[in-house]
Amino acid sequence: xxxxxxxxxxxxxxxxxxxxxxxxxxxxxxxxxxxxxxxxxxxxxxxxxxxxxxxxxxxxxxxxxxxxxxxxxxxxxxxxxxxxxxxxxxxxxxxxxxxxxxxxxxxxxxxxxxxxxxxxxxxxxxxxxxxxxxxxxxxxxxxxxxxxxxxxxxxxxxxxxxxxxxxxxxxxxxxxxxxxxxxxxxxxxxxx
Amino acid sequence: xxxxxxxxxxxxxxxxxxxxxxxxxxxxxxxxxxxxxxxxxxxxxxxxxxxxxxxxxxxxxxxxxxxxxxxxxxxxxxxxxxxxxxxxxxxxxxxxxxxxxxxxxxxxxxxxxxxxxxxxxxxxxxxxxxxxxxxxxxxxxxxxxxxxxxxxxxxxxxxxxxxxxxxxxxxxxxxxxxxxxxxxxxxxxxxx
Numbered sequence: 001x002x003x004x005x006x007x008x009x010x011x012x013x014x015x016x017x018x019x020x021x022x023x024x025x026x027x028x029x030x031x032x033x034x035x036x037x038x039x040x041x042x043x044x045x046x047x048x049x050x051x052x053x054x055x056x057x058x059x060x061x062x063x064x065x066x067x068x069x070x071x072x073x074x075x076x077x078x079x080x081x082x083x084x085x086x087x088x089x090x091x092x093x094x095x096x097x098x099x100x101x102x103x104x105x106x107x108x109x110x111x112x113x114x115x116x117x118x119x120x121x122x123x124x125x126x127x128x129x130x131x132x133x134x135x136x137x138x139x140x141x142x143x144x145x146x147x148x149x150x151x152x153x154x155x156x157x158x159x160x161x162x163x164x165x166x167x168x169x170x171x172x173x174x175x176x177x178x179x180x181x182x183x184x185x186x187x188x189x190x191x192x
Numbered sequence: 193x194x195x196x197x198x199x200x201x202x203x204x205x206x207x208x209x210x211x212x213x214x215x216x217x218x219x220x221x222x223x224x225x226x227x228x229x230x231x232x233x234x235x236x237x238x239x240x241x242x243x244x245x246x247x248x249x250x251x252x253x254x255x256x257x258x259x260x261x262x263x264x265x266x267x268x269x270x271x272x273x274x275x276x277x278x279x280x281x282x283x284x285x286x287x288x289x290x291x292x293x294x295x296x297x298x299x300x301x302x303x304x305x306x307x308x309x310x311x312x313x314x315x316x317x318x319x320x321x322x323x324x325x326x327x328x329x330x331x332x333x334x335x336x337x338x339x340x341x342x343x344x345x346x347x348x349x350x351x352x353x354x355x356x357x358x359x360x361x362x363x364x365x366x367x368x369x370x371x372x373x374x375x376x377x378x379x380x381x382x383x384x
Contacts, residue, residue: 029245029305030254030268032261053221059250059270062222063258069224076222078251113221 001041001175004153005187007034014181017100018128020154026125027060038175039067042123042151045173049148051121053077055114055136057107064153065123072121077114079107079136092142094135099128107135114143127152127174130161137170147171154178157188193233193367196345197379199226206373210320211292212346218317219252230367231259234315234343237365241340243313245269247306247328249299256345257315264313269306271299271328284334286327291320299327306335319344319366322353329362339363346370349380 013021025031042064051072056065057079069076083105091108098105114120120140127133133150140147148171155162155174158181165172177188205213217223234256243264248257249271261268275297283300290297306312312332319325325342332339340363347354347366350373357364369380 023302024304028270028272028302030258030261030270032258032268033265035258036262058252059254062251062254063268066222066224066227066255066258069222070228073225076224076255078220078222080220110215110220112216 001038003034003037004176007031008154008176008178009185012185014185018156018159018181019100020126020156020178020181020185022125022154026063026153030063032063035063035067036070038064038153039069039071041175042068042121042173043071046121046149046151047072049121049171050119051148052115052118053113053120055079055109055120055122055140056124057081057132057136061124064125064151068121068123068151075113077109079109079139081105081107092139094138094142096131096135099131107132107139109139109143111143114139114145116144118145119148120145121149121151122147123151125153127155127162127172128159130159130165133161133165149173151175156181193230195226195229196368199223200346200368200370201377204377206377209292210348210351210373212318212348212370212373212377214317214346218255218345222255224255227255227259228262230256230345231261231263233367234260234313234365235263238313238341238343239264241313241363242311243340244307244310245305245312247271247301247312247314247332248316249273249324249328253316256317256343260313260315260343267305269301271301271331273297273299284331286330286334288323288327291323299324299331301331301335303335306331306337308336310337311340312337313341313343314339315343317345319347319354319364320351322351322357325353325357341365343367348373 054069152174179186246261342364344366
């Protein structure tokens with residue numbers, strides 16, 4: 001997605017630990033027009049799979065997921081994060097290890113909102129090692145729902161989560177794929 | 193806002209501790225069309241104050257704030273929450289006590305995104321005692337920005353945060369004001 005790539009080149013900064021800081025337009029400050037364009041692009045890429053719901057995880061997956069849900073006219077489910085602890089009986093839960101924060105946490109979705117057999121499109125802002133996304137996919141499977149696609153705004157290919165999911169047959173599409181950060185950003189050319 | 197009031201009456205549930213659970217349409221599962229209607233209503237109520245930016249706090253203020261930012265065509269700033277600890281030098285910070293979680297936390301906004309003199313409209317999902325909102329207003333003041341209004345989706349009047357802010361002259365408008373929860377929901381009639 002050229003608009004997004006240009007924005008990354010103009011505004012994103014890099015931080016130690018291969019972190020790409022997109023705070024100025026994607027998370028801490030959100031450019032809503034860009035999010036709308038991202039939602040429209042995910043609609044174009046996934047309109048064939050007809051999702052019943054969009055699933056993301058708090059907090060910074062919410063803007064892109066909401067914009068996507070608007071285009072499809074479906075609800076947006078926001079999985080909650082909490083420190084590992086007691087799991088309520090009325091939720092689907094998955095454990096995730098965060099490399100950034102060096103600790104375990106859980107992602108939780110109420111059983112009320114993930115219906116068995118429903119078609120779920122997962123949307124998130126970043127895909128690195130794939131741990132957080134793996135938690136969402138585990139929850140979709142536990143609910144007996146059907147994963148019809150995964151839309152990622154920025155994939156960091158050098159952390160390999162994306163290619164691992166593709167090799168497992170997941171219908172994953174990323175709007176920008178970054179091959180490397182050190183020594184200057186490099187992007188993977190994409191067919192779509 | 194009649195549409196919102198009807199939705200609360202149809203779907204919201206009450207939990208111990210005067211908690212109003214609106215998970216099915218406002219937070220855990222988000223009805224994007226309702227959020228768009230909320231954004232349009234905030235635009236109608238605040239179009240005279242011409243905000244430069246919308247400010248909210250993660251996670252569940254994001255949907256209403258994004259919808260509002262879209263109507264105004266301005267960026268949406270999402271303040272971060274973190275456990276009390278080291279505060280970085282490049283942020284404005286405020287301490288908040290959470291009655292729900294019975295602990296202190298901080299709300300943080302980067303100095304990069306809150307410009308001195310800029311006109312800020314704060315949007316959040318709930319207003320109860322006003323502690324969390326107070327943290328946001330403290331940050332706006334620290335930045336030397338100008339608070340031009342506060343838009344709240346649901347105000348719980350029996351926890352008094354809203355009327356206290358009004359008595360201090362804050363330009364606060366709530367789309368639904370709930371006077372009581374126990375023994376059945378009661379709403380405050382509003383002029384707008």
